[in-house]
Amino acid sequence: MKNLRQSTEILKTSLLLGLTSFGGPAAHIGYFREEYVKKKKWLDDKMYADIVALCQFLPGPASSQVGIAIGLMRGGLLGGILSWIGFTLPSVLLLMGFAWLISSSGSFDIGWIKGLKIVAVAVVAHALLGMGKSLTPDRTRITIAIAAAILTLLIPTAIGQIAIIAGAGLFGYGLYRKDDAPKPTAIHLSFGRKTGVAAWTIFFILLIGIPAIRAYFHNATIAIFDIFYRVGSIVFGGGHVVLPMLEREVVPAGWMDAETFIAGYGAAQAVPGPLFTLSGYLGQLMNGPAGAAVAVVAMFLPSFLLVIGTLPFWSAIRSKKGIQAALKGVNAGVVGILLAALYNPVFTSAILHPSDFAIALIAFGLLQYYKLSPWIVVLVTAILGALSHMVLG
Template sequence: MSNSVSILKQFFILGCLSFGGPAAHIGYFRQTFVERLKWLTDAEYAQIVALCQFLPGPASSQVGFALGYRRGGLLGALSAFVGFTTPSILLMLGLAIASSSLMGTTWFEGLMHGLKLLAVVVVADATLGMYRNFCTSKLAAALCVATAAALLTLPSLITQMLVLAVAAAIGQAYLKNNDQPQVASQGINWWPLLLFVVLFVSLPLLAKSGGLTALFGDFFQAGALVFGGGHVVLPLLQKLVGAQLSSDVFLTGYAAAQAVPGPMFTFATFLGYELAPQAPILGALLATAAVFLPGFLLILGLFNHWQALANSPRLSGAINGVNAAVVGLLLAALYQPVFVSAVLNATDMALVVVGIYLLKRQQWAILWLVLFFIVSGVGLSLLA
């Protein structure tokens, strides 16, 4: 139980401070659990990130769920999810109630801009740290650069999946680790996978009855069909529920999801509140649970088997290739959407440079960096 409390505490702190979207979350997790707490090595962390890149669902939240599962079993996984997601859920509920009065105010926009600048610092640090660890050979570095170039030139989910597949194939052939220690497989955990299939097949049929069942089914489908998470969920959710909401309400919720810390999939909290006026709180909670559930069931089913597979020479080579490509993904995300949406002028760039110095040289904790960028963003907005 004490282990689960520790997991809950660490992830709750991260849930309050993790601004910047999925790429930034991967950076926050790495800084906290690999560098500071040393719960696992960089290589073990990279295996988890690689698995979550290949599964549908909210990738960064799946990484957090898997970290909790590795540390404390199912209770640890649930503690990680509750800790990381609760702050975002509460904020999205609050914004759903008060969105019209907050959005567009000068100080609030300044606060959000400052936190976007913090995300630039965090993603840049994660990209550099992972590059040093996973791009030690010329081939791995080339895969990183090629991935970043492909995604910057042709940004799409199809491009992302193609470059990951190509990187895995090249890594399997040329980046094998023949001295990997063998780990006995604990087997596939079948009940979560069977539950995933049953819900995926049955919910669309039950949804014909309408009401909260239809709401749960729509958001479960969204969580089951989206790879990568974050901004990728927008078009699918718009297709599923767009006809039931005005575009202004939908886009307000999307803007709110980008403004709060934690997973962007809590966009579902806002939408569930709006889609269930007869029981808005229940609708918000059902939509949130439904959109996260598919990805978490897949993690529970495949995690233990993946840990063993990841140590076979051929698959370890594929993972090495994918790890190099993931660094390229982060590098591309550092530019678009993180950098281009945050750094608008020379003053913004100066704050980013100062932030990197405070993080790397002065070893400031994330909390102090959050406060620094909030004060800077609000101050600049009021002076403008």
């Protein structure tokens, strides 16, 4: 009965996030922190930042991986699966619907979407303040965060972001390695290192084996699985990076034309959840509902295997004194990267008019000072965005 309640709670919480988490990866980190750290108290800020930092190093959709990791910690393998289903299913179904209804336009720039872009500014700013208080409590770590933000803006690439996190870790190790290190909160998992090794093994077998099988069997299902599994395994930097990789796989091969592909990308930015659910739209066009199911599973399966494979070892590694010192720098670097994301792409893509900034201030005030639930703030901001669009155009 306890396991059933726990599973239901994980699915319910992640489904709410999947229905309301607009604004891309940086905003998702904010939504997750508000729900899992502040409201549910399933973990504290430090462990949350550790998980975020770990997922930044892994290929695949970082925000989805954070959700999967929290689900695994909370409810084992089933918890990780339910967490992923809740967060991704709403946008997958919406994008499959867009694929059915796709027309010559492909434009989704309407008022309520404007509001959903704006609310991401408030969500990221709110998360930034909260994480900054606990992860950058001294001048040194504030300096690391600012330096990380500046470098992230100057080097806006996935490799650059990984290098910045690594550099912040080196600074943290150099500055804090002699400090007393309190024992970190343990990561309680229902599986161990053998399962982790098995997950890594399956990851590499599929990565190497599926292309070989595809070469001998000309089958649409195998081809779709190969495309999306391979891209999900090697892409760093989130959804915007996956766009050109998928385009090179599906457009030249004749699965669809470039205009149809770009229309799907526009739709993916108009729905909540991760941009990787674009796979649902593409799979639907490639081979109907079965193609969508295969594409979505293949796209996210590498993330599952990598998180399952890494967490059992991460729990032991992060308890080392030197690693804790490095994580002080890494966590400050994560705050800096979030600060940079607040400006670009969140602020620059959403705030185009003084009225947009006014709406963002209202949303921030509702979150920060009125303590309203994020889904209520999303609804209010969508309405305000629609009204602004009607009045100002």
